[in-house]
Amino acid sequence: MGLLDVENLVAPPDEALILDELGTEIGGDDFPGDRDAGDPSGQRQQVDIVVLNRLVGGIGVGGLSASNAVELVRGDRRSRTRPADDDPSLGPAGKHGTPHRGREVRVVDRYRRVGAEIQHGMAGIRDVLLELFLQLETCVIRSNCNAHDPHFGGRVEGTRFGPSPFRRRTPVWRGRAIDSGAMDSIRVVGGTPLSGKITVHGAKNAVLKHMVAMLLAPGTYRLDNVPGILDVDIMGEVLDHVGARCVRRGSVIEVEVPETLRPEAPLDLVRRMRASILILGALLARVGTAHVALPGGDDFGSRPIGMHIDGLEQMGAEFDLKHGVLNATAPDGLHGTEIFLEFPSVGATENLLFAAVLAKGTTIIGNAAREPELADLASFLNAMGADIRGAGTSTIEVVGVPELHPADHTAVVDRLVAGTYALAAVATGGDLEVAGCNPDFLRMELRKMEAAGCEVHRGDDWFKVSGPDRARAQDIATLPYPGFHTDMHPQMVAFLARARGTSLITENVYAARFRYIGELNRMGADIHADGQHLVVRGVDELSGCEVDGCDIRAAAALTIAGLSAEGETIVRNAEHIDRGYDGFVEMLASLGADIDRSERP
Numbered sequence: 001m002g003l004l005d006v007e008n009l010v011a012p013p014d015e016a017l018i019l020d021e022l023g024t025e026i027g028g029d030d031f032p033g034d035r036d037a038g039d040p041s042g043q044r045q046q047v048d049i050v051v052l053n054r055l056v057g058g059i060g061v062g063g064l065s066a067s068n069a070v071e072l073v074r075g076d077r078r079s080r081t082r083p084a085d086d087d088p089s090l091g092p093a094g095k096h097g098t099p100h101r102g103r104e105v106r107v108v109d110r111y112r113r114v115g116a117e118i119q120h121g122m123a124g125i126r127d128v129l130l131e132l133f134l135q136l137e138t139c140v141i142r143s144n145c146n147a148h149d150p151h152f153g154g155r156v157e158g159t160r161f162g163p164s165p166f167r168r169r170t171p172v173w174r175g176r177a178i179d180s181g182a183m184d185s186i187r188v189v190g191g192t193p194l195s196g197k198i199t200v201h202g203a204k205n206a207v208l209k210h211m212v213a214m215l216l217a218p219g220t221y222r223l224d225n226v227p228g229i230l231d232v233d234i235m236g237e238v239l240d241h242v243g244a245r246c247v248r249r250g251s252v253i254e255v256e257v258p259e260t261l262r263p264e265a266p267l268d269l270v271r272r273m274r275a276s277i278l279i280l281g282a283l284l285a286r287v288g289t290a291h292v293a294l295p296g297g298d299d300f301g302s303r304p305i306g307m308h309i310d311g312l313e314q315m316g317a318e319f320d321l322k323h324g325v326l327n328a329t330a331p332d333g334l335h336g337t338e339i340f341l342e343f344p345s346v347g348a349t350e351n352l353l354f355a356a357v358l359a360k361g362t363t364i365i366g367n368a369a370r371e372p373e374l375a376d377l378a379s380f381l382n383a384m385g386a387d388i389r390g391a392g393t394s395t396i397e398v399v400g401v402p403e404l405h406p407a408d409h410t411a412v413v414d415r416l417v418a419g420t421y422a423l424a425a426v427a428t429g430g431d432l433e434v435a436g437c438n439p440d441f442l443r444m445e446l447r448k449m450e451a452a453g454c455e456v457h458r459g460d461d462w463f464k465v466s467g468p469d470r471a472r473a474q475d476i477a478t479l480p481y482p483g484f485h486t487d488m489h490p491q492m493v494a495f496l497a498r499a500r501g502t503s504l505i506t507e508n509v510y511a512a513r514f515r516y517i518g519e520l521n522r523m524g525a526d527i528h529a530d531g532q533h534l535v536v537r538g539v540d541e542l543s544g545c546e547v548d549g550c551d552i553r554a555a556a557a558l559t560i561a562g563l564s565a566e567g568e569t570i571v572r573n574a575e576h577i578d579r580g581y582d583g584f585v586e587m588l589a590s591l592g593a594d595i596d597r598s599e600r601p
Contacts, residue, residue: 186555186571186585188562189594190544193430193467196591200418200437201227201251201582202411206373208275209350210380210409211235214255215242215282216358217384219406221255226411227582234273241266242279257406261286267293267324273579277305278347280328281354284317290328294321307348311339315355315363336361336400344369344394344480350377356398357386365396371481372441376412383407415441416487417581420556422446423491424588426454426467427498427564432591439463444484448474448492452499473501473538478509490516490557497525498564499538507532516554519547523561523569544569552580559584563593 202225212235214221226232226248236246236253241264245256263283270276270293283290294305309319309326315334320327336359341348349369356363368374370392378391384407387399418437425432426449439446439458446463450456453468474496478486486509496503497520507513514529521527522545526537544567549555555576562569574597577584585597 183572184574184597184599186549186559186562186574186577186595186597188544188559188569188571188588190428190542190563190565190567190569192563192592192594193428194425194432194563194588194591194593195430197433197435198421198587198591199435200414200421201225203373203376203414203416204229204231204580205275205346205371205414205416206376206411207232207253208235208273209278209373209377210411211239211246211253211255212275212278212282213354213377213381213384214257214406215239215244215261215279216286216354216381217404217406218257218259221257221406222408223253223255224251224408224410225413226251226253227414229580229582230578231273231275231580234269235276238265238269238276238279241269242283263287263289264291265293270294275347277308278351278354280308280326281312281351284312284328284330285334285355285358288330288333290326292326292328294324294326305347307341307343307345308351311341311348311352311365312355314339315352315359317355334359334400336363336398338364338366340366341368343367346371346374346480349374349396353378353381353388353396353398356400357381357388357404358402359398359400361400363398363400365398366394368394368396369480370394372412372415372438380407380409383409413437413441416485416553418442419445419485419488420491420553420560420581421587421591422449422463422465423488423495424560424563424593425591426465426471427495427560429467429469430591431464431466433462433464435462437461437463443482445488445492448476448484452496471496471499471538473499473503473536475504475506477506480509486510486513487553489513490553491560493517493527493534493536494520494557494561494564496536497523497527497539497561498542499536501538503534503536503538505534505536507534515550516557519550519554519558520561522547523558523565525561541566543567546570546572549573549576552576556581556584559588559595563588563595 204227207223207226208231210223211232214223228251232253236248239246239255241262243258243261247254261283265276265279277292277294280290280292283292309317312328312334313319314337315330316332317328317330317334334355336356339352344367346369349365352363352365353374356365368390372392375392378386378388378396381404382388384404385401386404387401388396389398390396413436415437418434419442422432422434422442422445438461442463446456446458446465449465452471452474454471455464455466457464474492476484476489476492478484478489484492486507489505489507490513493503493505496505511532514534517525517527517529517534520542523542524539525542526539528535542561542565544562544565547558547562547569549558549571550573555571555574558569558571559577562571581587585595588595
């Protein structure tokens with residue numbers, strides 16, 4: 001195991017008792033903080049003890065304001081917590097260093113309160129690599145590391161319950177964890193047509209919902225075709241917090257759901273991914289109460305959850321919003337009713353499905369979302385014993401059942417990933433065959449490619465695209481399925497940036513999705529926003545430069561633009577890619593792209 005290197009570990013009796021009780025194994029010699037063999041100093045910094053509770057968002061630091069584990073170890077660098085004058089042991093005022101010296105750090109969770117001190121040797125730490133494997137109870141991390149080493153590593157492998165149930169997959173490039181503050185970049189050199197045949201992984205927008213569905217019944221579940229992406233890991237941490245045990249083995253996740261759940265979703269995780277709001281309907285159905293922080297995710301403007309709340313209220317739920325946390329109860333249980341959605345919201349439809357499967361009576365959801373991922377979710381729920389009819393149509397009927405049971409399932413393929421690679425190929429004038437993907441899942445996107453001059457061939461579970469020398473301009477409006485998917489909009493704009501003529505793109509789903517446009521214009525594109533519309537005047541050539549990938553699809557779109565541009569393009573903040581694409585750079589390289597990924601200098 002790659003664990004912390006600890007030499008001459010000595011603990012006071014109380015601390016040793018905690019360590020022994022949890023059964024935390026610490027040792028080994030290959031963590032990133034070790035000094036290179038050629039380092040002349042050979043000295044290690046002594047850090048007595050760092051105590052982290054089960055979820056980093058629950059950390060409270062007495063007299064300070066560290067809100068997460070990284071701040072706790074680094075030291076809160078806000079000026080109000082720094083000394084007014086320089087302190088040799090802490091570093092220059094208001095800069096790097098830690099103000100924790102001599103303070104008592106209290107870490108609190110549901111089970112125990114532990115006091116500890118962080119020695120002032122911590123002042124030498126700069127960038128922190130903190131990879132947490134979150135546990136069911138308080139965990140202890142001890143280490144010796146060099147006083148001037150730029151990296152500090154900490155890993156908790158297990159508790160008295162055994163190995164870590166769900167190891168948080170923190171993408172690491174050149175020894176740095178993405179969420180440690182390091183920024184990744186993708187370097188791509190344009191001019192090479194992409195060509196080949198691929199299969200793509202399971203759909204993020206299906207897998208996340210399947211994981212939530214598992215909370216509806218105790219037992220052991222197996223989910224296959226799971227992508228190795230960050231959002232899946234975050235959802236795994238949410239389930240861990242609720243009380244489930246999640247274990248990933250390659251593309252398979254096994255989840256053990258207990259009889260008793262903790263009905264809450266922690267703020268630090270929910271704010272990172274909006275899909276975690278779906279835990280609301282599942283917890284209400286299973287437990288009758290839920291405490292869920294309002295969702296986060298990509299910043300695309302307002303994403304209200306009013307339809308979720310309105311529908312659940314019609315089913316008997318009551319809500320109270322305090323301090324950013326939505327407190328929900330169902331005093332008399334949930335009951336079936338007829339609900340008509342103002343907009344075919346995928347999230348609202350899914351939340352109502354979770355609530356309806358265990359509600360008393362029959363629930364009718366009108367103007368429901370029809371996405372393939374939602375139909376796949378209904379298939380999984382039916383395998384668990386639910387009675388759902390009409391999924392994939394605009395009217396869904398759900399007959400509540402007394403209880404559900406565990407089931408195994410294979411997630412549907414990710415059509416957005418398939419579409420992204422298809423657009424990357426045609427944007428370079430290349431060709432690509434995608435196997436294992438029903439072309440009907442991308443019916444509007446493929447039609448628009450054809451209209452732009454691409455050749456498209458379809459089979460039952462495959463399609464093949466070939467790009468033109470230069471595309472024709474197209475008018476596109478994003479709409480719920482079976483319309484053009486909003487998550488394919490940025491990639492299509494990157495493709496049309498070099499089209500012959502002027503394209504008009506209308507964004508009907510997310511009001512603030514145009515932040516990437518300025519980056520494309522830096523590459524020579526001629527794109528102007530007017531309200532919810534984009535006017536894309538095709539140019540003869542794009543030229544590579546440094547751009548900012550501000551979200552998942554924007555980073556993918558800018559990479560596509562770089563593939564079709566002259567020269568070298570650097571896409572900064574490329575770690576967003578890891579939220580939705582497993583092996584993105586490697587897949588493009590296998591198709592012939594001149595592309596690699598590195599840590600931001």
